[in-house]
Amino acid sequence: MSKQELAVLGQDDADGCCPGLLTAPLDEAQSIELAKVFKALGDPIRLRLLSMIASRAGGEVCVCDLTPAFDLSQPTISHHLKLLRQAGLIDCERRGTWVYYWLLPEMTDRLAGILTRPAGQLLPEPAGTAGDA
Template identity: 50%
Template sequence: MADSAAQATVCCVPLTAAPIDKPDATGLARKFKALADPTRIRLLSLVAAHDGGEACVCDITEPIGLSQPTISHHLKILVEAGLLARDQRGTWAFYSVVPGSLGHLADVLRDPVAQASDLVATA
């Protein structure tokens, strides 16, 4: 619950608009660290692009070319970072992108000056 409150606080405030506090910085660092690995970026992309927006480990192991335990380790990191959700169905785990998690990162990185310029250009 505290993590959700922290995300709500940071969600629309770009890093350039106000100083970030330590707990919010820690949460953001966890998300960016999870994305700092090419395999995890590919896994996130495979899950997001999969039919219905969710994928079973069995569906994404072969395209990555790593063992199932290695894939599961990477998926666990993405789940712990709050980027993927995990749903256990029998012996298989299904993963989906947490709604708003990627938009949250984009909002935090948004450059308010560039966004204002974009708004003026499209008006």
């Protein structure tokens, strides 16, 4: 119950590090892999689970602390945790009776990099758009 199939986005570094979403058109295979991760983040319950796990001081959270924080059944929480794990965002380990989850910061770092545009690449913003006013 540990290392998942998170081969996701592994080839980015081979290209020279972080081709990014904003600098060049994504090819089809990359977009499929990346969409899986964003889809995992595209649910309010999973976002709250992830933030509860990531912001935990000790770096890990017992499922027994997560489940009662929601108005959902235990199998539903377990299902959402599984999706986050399959996306490579978290991992878990059983220790005795309890199972502990923790963040895999590699993935969130990679997403942050993908969403960050290179300095100096400011868009011309054709029409009356979002400057800052």
